[in-house]
Amino acid sequence: MPRKSLVSSFLFLGLMFAPALAAAGECAERHQGSLPTNRHKQVDAIFAPWSGKTTPGCVVGISRDGALDYARGYGMSNLEYDVPITPQSIFYTASITKQFTAFAIGLLAQEGKLSLGDDIRKYLPEMPDYGKTITIAHLMHHTNGLREQGQLLNLAGWRGDDLYTEADVLWALTRQRGLNFAPGSEIVYGNAAYTLLGVIVRRVSGKSLRAFADERIFKPLGMADTHFYDDHTELVPRRASAYNPREGGGWRISVPHNDSTKLFTTIVDLLKWEQNLLDARVGGPELIALLQTSGRLNNGTATLYGGGLHLEDHRGLRMVGHDGMDGGYRTDAILFPDQRLAIVALCNNGTIAPSDLTRKVAEVYLGELLKNVMPPAVKVPEAELSALVGNYWSPLTDAVVRLEVKDGALRQVGVPTAFVPIGNGAFRPGESMHVWRFSKPVANAPHELSIKDTWPTTRDFIRMTAPTPTDSALASFAGKYRSDEVAMTYTVRVADGKLVIRWPRRDEVVLDAVGGDRFVGSLGTVTFTRAASGGIDGLTISHRRLRRLRAERLVGG
Incomplete structure (x- = not known):
C-alpha cells in the first residue's frame, strides 16, 4: 500500500x-x-x-x-x-x-x-x-x-470494582441502536x-x-x-x-x-x-x-x-x-x-x-x-440569587441542573463549590474560568441558563415549571422496563414516598422528582415516556456522556 x-x-x-x-x-x-x-x-x-x-x-x-x-x-x-x-x-x-x-x-x-x-x-x-x-x-x-462505555456497563449490571475487558466494552458498544x-x-x-x-x-x-x-x-x-x-x-x-x-x-x-x-509509568518516563x-x-x-x-x-x-x-x-x-x-x-x-x-x-x-x-x-x-485573567467577583443581593433557584433542563442532552442558595451563595444541589457572580447574569464556579449565564427575566417565560465550559459547544437549559407528581400519582410509574441495548430489566417501585429504581447486582437508586415525568438520581436523569393514549410506555436514562438510553415498559410489569 x-x-x-x-x-x-x-x-x-x-x-x-x-x-x-x-x-x-x-x-x-x-x-x-x-x-x-x-x-x-x-x-x-x-x-x-x-x-x-x-x-x-x-x-x-x-x-x-x-x-x-x-x-x-x-x-x-x-x-x-x-x-x-x-x-x-x-x-x-x-x-x-x-x-x-x-x-x-x-x-x-x-x-x-x-x-x-x-x-x-x-x-x-x-x-x-x-x-x-x-x-x-x-x-x-x-x-x-458514541455512548460512554463505563455508563453502559453500569446500566448492564457491572459494579464499580468489577473487572471489565476490551471484549466487554465491545459487547456493550455493538448493542447500541443510537448515538x-x-x-x-x-x-x-x-x-x-x-x-x-x-x-x-x-x-x-x-x-x-x-x-x-x-x-x-x-x-x-x-x-x-x-x-x-x-x-x-x-x-x-x-x-x-x-x-x-x-x-x-x-x-x-x-x-x-x-x-x-x-x-x-513513572514521572521520569513521562517527562521523556x-x-x-x-x-x-x-x-x-x-x-x-x-x-x-x-x-x-x-x-x-x-x-x-x-x-x-x-x-x-x-x-x-x-x-x-x-x-x-x-x-x-x-x-x-x-x-x-x-x-x-x-x-x-x-x-x-x-x-x-x-x-x-x-x-x-x-x-x-x-x-x-502569566496574566491575571480571572473575572473579578461582583456583589449580588441574596434576593436576586434566590430568584435563580430551581431545576433547569437541557432539551439537547436531557440533563438536569438543580440550583439552591446555601450559606449565602448560589450552588448546585449536593456540590460544595459556590458560584461567584461576575456581572450581567454570569457566574463562575469557584476559581474556574467556566461561565454560567442566566438570561434576563422575560414576562411569562422561565429563566434560561447557558453553560460555557472548556468545550466549544454551549449547553442551554430552561427552568422547569411543570409540577412534580403527587404521592398518589407516583404509583403509575412503577413497573418493569427492559433495555435490550444493555440486556437489562429495571424495576421501578415506590418506597417511602419516592420512586426508586434497581437492577441486578446494583444498589437501589432513589429518584427525586424534578417536574412532570422527569426524575434525577445518581444514575442521571430518568424521563418516563407516554404513549398516545397517555399511559407510560417506557423510560430513558441520560447521564453525562450517555443520552436517552431507552427501556420499554413490559406488559403487566
Whole structure:
C-alpha cells in the first residue's frame, strides 16, 4: 500500500506547526523569564499537605528544555506496607493514556496502513451502521457521538470494582441502536472512542497495543518503566496503590479493575515523552503537529482537543496536556511548548486535584509571564440569587441542573463549590474560568441558563415549571422496563414516598422528582415516556456522556 499523509484535512496545519517546533528551542530562554532560586521549596509547600506518612499523595516532576529540574514524592505509595512515594514509583495514568493511543494511530497513518478519514467499520465491522459515518478522526477528537462505555456497563449490571475487558466494552458498544449526537456535530469527551482506537491499532498492526507501543514508542524514547497494562493479574514492581476516603475516617483501596488500554509509568518516563512533544525525535514533526492540532466540528468550530491532548491558552500562554481520573488515581501532565516547560503530577489519593497543583507549580516557574485573567467577583443581593433557584433542563442532552442558595451563595444541589457572580447574569464556579449565564427575566417565560465550559459547544437549559407528581400519582410509574441495548430489566417501585429504581447486582437508586415525568438520581436523569393514549410506555436514562438510553415498559410489569 502506498504511503499516505496522516490525513489531508490536517496536513497544512501540521506543516504550519512544524516550524514552530523547530523555532521553540531558539526562543525558549527569551520566554522562560527569571526563575526563583527557592522554586523547589515553593513546590514542596504546594504538596506539603500530602507529605506525611499516613496519607497517600503525589509525585511531581518538572523539566526545562529537556533537563530534569525537580522530581520528588510526597506521601505514601502503599499504606499497608509503609512504602513512600518516590520518583521511581509507578502509577496508573488514567486518561493521560489517550495521547499514546492517538500517537500509535498516527504512526500507522504515516505508514499508509490507515487514514484518519476512514470509516471505523472498515476495521470494526461489528459496530452498528447508524446511517452516518464515524471516522477514526471522530474517535480521536471525541466528536463521534458514541455512548460512554463505563455508563453502559453500569446500566448492564457491572459494579464499580468489577473487572471489565476490551471484549466487554465491545459487547456493550455493538448493542447500541443510537448515538448521543450526529458524528461531527458536537464534542463530548468519552472513553469508548479510545478503547476502539486501541482495537484498531491491534487489528491493523497485527500486534497488541502494548507490544506496538513498546516497540515503536517506549523503547525508542528510553521509557523503560512504561507499558500498557493488559493483564490485571500482572505484577508491577514499585506500583503505587490508590485510595479514596472511607466513610467514618481512614482510607480504602480504590484501584480500577480493567484490562482495557491502561498505561503504567513513572514521572521520569513521562517527562521523556513530554520532551518528544517538543523535539519530535520519535514520530517526526508532522505527527507531533497532528497531536497538537485541534479537531473541528462539521461547522468548522475548533474543538480545542487534538490527538489525546487538550489545547489551551492558560493565562496568556499556550499549553497542551491532559489529566486523568480513575479509582483513586488522579493525574495531570502539562507542557508549555513556547517556554519548553513540562510539569507532571501523579497522585494516588482520590481527594487531590492534580490539575490545580500543576498550575500552581507553573505559577512558580512562569509567574511573571502569566496574566491575571480571572473575572473579578461582583456583589449580588441574596434576593436576586434566590430568584435563580430551581431545576433547569437541557432539551439537547436531557440533563438536569438543580440550583439552591446555601450559606449565602448560589450552588448546585449536593456540590460544595459556590458560584461567584461576575456581572450581567454570569457566574463562575469557584476559581474556574467556566461561565454560567442566566438570561434576563422575560414576562411569562422561565429563566434560561447557558453553560460555557472548556468545550466549544454551549449547553442551554430552561427552568422547569411543570409540577412534580403527587404521592398518589407516583404509583403509575412503577413497573418493569427492559433495555435490550444493555440486556437489562429495571424495576421501578415506590418506597417511602419516592420512586426508586434497581437492577441486578446494583444498589437501589432513589429518584427525586424534578417536574412532570422527569426524575434525577445518581444514575442521571430518568424521563418516563407516554404513549398516545397517555399511559407510560417506557423510560430513558441520560447521564453525562450517555443520552436517552431507552427501556420499554413490559406488559403487566
